[in-house]
Amino acid sequence: MPCGTGLHLARVAAVDRGRYVIRDAQEELPAELSGRFLHHAASSVDLPCVGDWVCAEYHDAASHATLHDLMPRRSFLRRKSPGKNIDFQMIAANIDVAFIVQSCHFDFNVRRLERYLVMVNEGHIEPVLLLTKTDLVSETELQRMIGNIRAAGITARIVTLSNVTGEGVEQVRALMQPGKTYCLLGSSGVGKTTLINQLLGQDALQTGAVSGTGEGRHTTTRRHLIPLDNGALLIDMPGMRELGILSAGEGLDDSFADIKALAGRCRFSDCSHGKEPGCAIRKAIENGELDAAHYQSYLKLKAESDFNEMSYVDKRNKDRAFGKMVRTVLKEKQK
Ligand SMILES: Nc1nc2c(ncn2[C@@H]2O[C@H](COP(=O)(O)OP(=O)(O)OP(=O)(O)O)[C@@H](O)[C@H]2O)c(=O)[nH]1
Ligand SMILES: [Mg+2]
Numbered sequence: 001m002p003c004g005t006g007l008h009l010a011r012v013a014a015v016d017r018g019r020y021v022i023r024d025a026q027e028e029l030p031a032e033l034s035g036r037f038l039h040h041a042a043s044s045v046d047l048p049c050v051g052d053w054v055c056a057e058y059h060d061a062a063s064h065a066t067l068h069d070l071m072p073r074r075s076f077l078r079r080k081s082p083g084k085n086i087d088f089q090m091i092a093a094n095i096d097v098a099f100i101v102q103s104c105h106f107d108f109n110v111r112r113l114e115r116y117l118v119m120v121n122e123g124h125i126e127p128v129l130l131l132t133k134t135d136l137v138s139e140t141e142l143q144r145m146i147g148n149i150r151a152a153g154i155t156a157r158i159v160t161l162s163n164v165t166g167e168g169v170e171q172v173r174a175l176m177q178p179g180k181t182y183c184l185l186g187s188s189g190v191g192k193t194t195l196i197n198q199l200l201g202q203d204a205l206q207t208g209a210v211s212g213t214g215e216g217r218h219t220t221t222r223r224h225l226i227p228l229d230n231g232a233l234l235i236d237m238p239g240m241r242e243l244g245i246l247s248a249g250e251g252l253d254d255s256f257a258d259i260k261a262l263a264g265r266c267r268f269s270d271c272s273h274g275k276e277p278g279c280a281i282r283k284a285i286e287n288g289e290l291d292a293a294h295y296q297s298y299l300k301l302k303a304e305s306d307f308n309e310m311s312y313v314d315k316r317n318k319d320r321a322f323g324k325m326v327r328t329v330l331k332e333k334q335k
């Protein structure tokens with residue numbers, strides 16, 4: 001037992017402004033953090049998020065609980081906090097496979113796919129791409145999109161599906177194994193919740209209409225862990241607007257493995273892929289082996305990640321310096 005006596009291991013099923021819902025083998029129950037837990041959390045990253053394993057103390061015949069400890073995370077999904085704030089935001093934890101969902105109708109965008117892949121790879125999660133709403137495009141268009149994905153060096157498995165005709169839904173179900181945790185990532189309106197309802201075999205969750213441009217209206221408003229009949233767990237998520245990346249070195253290398261491999265073949269080990277002779281990247285772009293847009297996308301994401309990383313370190317140093325100043329002032333006062 002990883003938890004102390006009198007405590008139970010449970011999974012966080014949902015978080016709603018400081019209120020938690022946890023799930024044990026049978027059911028969901030509301031929970032709160034213990035005072036000690038809150039006191040010891042240095043930042044929001046230390047607080048439980050959906051998918052986390054926690055040690056819970058049950059009260060009143062297990063009608064509610066207090067959370068005491070957080071188990072180490074095996075994998076995680078995080079992004080830069082939306083807006084100007086340079087900090088990490090935990091989205092979910094302990095996920096085996098992330099379904100990155102894009103609709104073939106309007107939503108399709110390889111550059112955004114790359115961004116999701118960086119985030120997923122960084123968190124040590126396996127990506128699978130789902131292209132939805134195939135009923136709204138022709139087979140030729142669909143094949144062109146798949147071609148664009150492969151041209152960007154993306155090797156992840158792709159499943160094409162339609163929630164309307166049902167095509168591909170069973171393929172998704174077959175991928176899902178008992179005891180493993182899956183999540184659905186993608187813009188609002190691409191059909192994430194509709195797919196879950198299909199997998200559940202009932203309209204258990206609310207779905208929403210899309211505008212003429214295929215844009216959704218953020219129907220799902222919180223992340224929620226849902227058990228399927230076959231024992232797999234699936235997290236529904238609201239569509240994400242901002243996908244800022246922070247400190248994603250490993251995620252970038254894994255998502256752009258083709259570029260990393262090519263760079264290894266440049267004549268100079270510190271090649272900037274500018275004007276140096278013997279640059280393998282430039283050569284690959286010239287002879288059409290490497291998609292220039294894909295390379296630009298890598299440079300852009302790397303610059304963004306480096307910049308955010310710098311600001312993050314800067315901010316932490318400033319916070320530390322400020323803390324030190326406060327402590328000095330307090331000490332002076334006590335003298
Ligand atoms: N034509 C077509 N429409 C679909 C398909 N899947 C979902 N839809 C419709 O798309 C709209 C949005 O679906 P949702 O499942 O609510 O989308 P979501 O990704 O959960 O959106 P958010 O919760 O806002 O993030 C609904 O009107 C669905 O009926 C599909 O495969 N084909
Ligand atoms: Mg939804």
Ligand SMILES: [Zn+2]
Pocket residue numbers: 263266267271272273274276278279280281282
């Ligand atoms: Zn080079």
